[in-house]
Amino acid sequence: xxxxxxxxxxxxxxxxxxxxxxxxxxxxxxxxxxxxAQQKEAASxxxxxxxxxxxxxxxxxxxxxxxxxxxxxxxxxxxxQHMDILLGTVNTAVLIFSSxxxxxxxxxxxxxxxxxxxxxxxxxxxLGAAFLGIKAVEYTDHFHHHLFPxxxxxxxxxxxxxxxxxxFSLYFAMTGLHALHMIVxxxxxxxxxxMAKRGAFTPEYNTPVEISGLYWHFVDIVWIFLFxxxxxxxxxxx
Numbered sequence: 001x002x003x004x005x006x007x008x009x010x011x012x013x014x015x016x017x018x019x020x021x022x023x024x025x026x027x028x029x030x031x032x033x034x035x036x037a038q039q040k041e042a043a044s045x046x047x048x049x050x051x052x053x054x055x056x057x058x059x060x061x062x063x064x065x066x067x068x069x070x071x072x073x074x075x076x077x078x079x080x081q082h083m084d085i086l087l088g089t090v091n092t093a094v095l096i097f098s099s100x101x102x103x104x105x106x107x108x109x110x111x112x113x114x115x116x117x118x119x120x121x122x123x124x125x126x127l128g129a130a131f132l133g134i135k136a137v138e139y140t141d142h143f144h145h146h147l148f149p150x151x152x153x154x155x156x157x158x159x160x161x162x163x164x165x166x167x168f169s170l171y172f173a174m175t176g177l178h179a180l181h182m183i184v185x186x187x188x189x190x191x192x193x194x195m196a197k198r199g200a201f202t203p204e205y206n207t208p209v210e211i212s213g214l215y216w217h218f219v220d221i222v223w224i225f226l227f228x229x230x231x232x233x234x235x236x237x238x
Contacts, residue, residue, distance in 0.1 A: 047211040051218050054181075058222055061177070065170050065229060068163075075163030077234025079155075082147060083171075084138055088231040091134050095220045098127035106213040109206035114196065117209070121193045124216065128186050135179055139172075148172070171230055178226060181219045188212050 069076045105120035146154035149169040155161040192212055195201065201209060 044211060047214050061174050068166050072163035075160035076167050078160060079164040079167040080234055083231045085231050087134050087138055088227055091131050092227050094127050094131050095223050098124050099217055099220045102213050102216045106210050109201045109209040112203040117196050121189055125186055125189050128182055132179060132182055174226055178222055185216050185219055
C-alpha cells in the first residue's frame with residue numbers, strides 16, 4: 001500500500017510533476033544547475049574569464065606598441081599624423097552610442113519589453129556596421145597612399161620609413177583584430193535578434209543578452225584605448 005501511495009504521490013516541486021510557479025522556462029535550466037540564478041552567474045563568470053583572456057591577447061599588442069613607441073617616438077608621432085582624426089572621432093562616438101543602445105537592449109530583455117529589445121538590438125547592429133564601414137574607408141585611404149606594410153609601402157620621410165612601417169603594422173594588426181571582434185559581435189547580435197523575434201527572452205531568462213552585452217562593451221572599451229594611442233598621442237608634434 002505504501003508503495004502504491006508513493007507511486008501516485010505528486011512529484012516534488014508541484015502537483016502532478018509540473019514545475020512550481022515562477023520557476024525556469026521549460027528547457028532553459030540545464031540539468032547541472034540548481035536554479036536560473038546559479039546558471040546566470042556561471043554564464044557571467046564564464047564570459048568574464050573569456051574577456052580576461054582577451055585582455056591578455058590585446059595586451060601583447062599594446063605592450064609591443066608601447067615598446068616601439070618608446071624606441072621610435074618621433075617617427076611614431078609623425079606617422080600618427082596620417083590618421084584621419086575626424087573619422088576616428090566619429091567612430092568613437094558611434095561606438096559609445098552603441099554601448100548605450102546595447103545597455104538598453106539588456107534592460108529591455110530584463111523587463112520583458114520585446115519590441116524595445118528588438119529595436120535596440122537593430123540599432124546596435126546598425127551602429128556596429130557603420131563603424132566597420134567608416135573603418136573600411138580609412139583602410140582604403142591608407143592603401144591608396146601606399147601606407148600598407150609590405151613591398152608596396154612608401155613613406156614620404158625616407159629616414160623614418162622603417163619605424164613608420166612598424167607603426168602601420170601595429171595599426172593594422174590592432175584595428176584589424178578589433179574589427180574582427182566587431183564582426184563576431186554582429187554575428188552574435190544577429191542570433192539574439194532572431195531569438196528575440198521568436199520570444200525566447202523573458203524577465204526570467206535573458207542571460208544570452210546580458211553576456212553578449214558584456215562582450216560588446218569590451219570591444220567598445222578596446223577602441224577607447226586604441227583611438228588615443230593611434231590617433232591622438234604626439235599629434236601636436238611636427
